[in-house]
Amino acid sequence: MRVVTPFISIGLLLLVWQAVVVGFHVKPYVAPRPLVALKAVSDNWGVLWPLVLEIIRETVFGFLGGAVIGVFFGVVMAKVRFLQRIIYPQLILSQAVPVVAIAFPLTVILGFGSVKPIIAIVIWIVFFPVTVNVLDGLSHVDQDLLNLARVYGASRWRTFIHIEVPGAVTPLFSGLKIGATYAITGAFIGELVSPPLGGTNLALYVEHANSNFDPASVYGVTLLMAAIGVAWFLLVAGAGTLATPWERRSVARRWRRRSIAAPQVDH
Numbered sequence: 001m002r003v004v005t006p007f008i009s010i011g012l013l014l015l016v017w018q019a020v021v022v023g024f025h026v027k028p029y030v031a032p033r034p035l036v037a038l039k040a041v042s043d044n045w046g047v048l049w050p051l052v053l054e055i056i057r058e059t060v061f062g063f064l065g066g067a068v069i070g071v072f073f074g075v076v077m078a079k080v081r082f083l084q085r086i087i088y089p090q091l092i093l094s095q096a097v098p099v100v101a102i103a104f105p106l107t108v109i110l111g112f113g114s115v116k117p118i119i120a121i122v123i124w125i126v127f128f129p130v131t132v133n134v135l136d137g138l139s140h141v142d143q144d145l146l147n148l149a150r151v152y153g154a155s156r157w158r159t160f161i162h163i164e165v166p167g168a169v170t171p172l173f174s175g176l177k178i179g180a181t182y183a184i185t186g187a188f189i190g191e192l193v194s195p196p197l198g199g200t201n202l203a204l205y206v207e208h209a210n211s212n213f214d215p216a217s218v219y220g221v222t223l224l225m226a227a228i229g230v231a232w233f234l235l236v237a238g239a240g241t242l243a244t245p246w247e248r249r250s251v252a253r254r255w256r257r258r259s260i261a262a263p264q265v266d267h
Helices: 004-023 034-043 045-079 081-096 099-110 116-139 143-151 156-193 202-211 215-243 254-266
Strands: none
Touching (some): 004 034, 034 215, 045 081, 045 116, 045 202, 045 215, 081 116, 099 116, 099 156, 116 156, 143 156, 156 202, 156 215, 202 215
């Protein structure tokens, strides 16, 4: 039911869209009907599908890069308070700069017509929520479990692996889900500022449709991008559910207590 609910919500949104367009007699050049927008995608799918695959590839690579960098910064700042006081303000400042403002310098640095600036922009968008959530997760680990580890004489590394990491998994996936919703937008912005030399991409396709007064294609591609974003969010949310079995089973943490206590018993 949890998987079906988002699709029901999207269906209701399309019904509201249809009702507004029909009920208020909105002109087609302002907002087409949903089926007209979807038909525009279907009619041009031969042109669209390689562009869609390319933006998905950019989104995935940027998302994974942002996730890795975010986890790294989160762990480093949680473990070294001095670095946290230095790095954290810089990260906040980086997010205060509009994405479009940093997109052009990245394109100049990494090369026009290259996929690198696009992936870099996605990384820029994704890594910050991951960093903040990992840092918060590691900073709010169950103190009773940490005290238990000390009583049993567990090493810092063993405590980190068996207590702190699982304690930060749920916040980590909260950050990943936030990043997943924005990743496709970052890829689209990147394609706008770094178009392929002598070619096209999904952003240029939308620009071309807009300049040719083809709102059906513009709305259709927008729906397509929204579908990609929702699918990516659901995939990350599903991975988060599999990675946090203790959210559904109250006894799931017992194995961690046994693994921490094991060295003491063997000794």
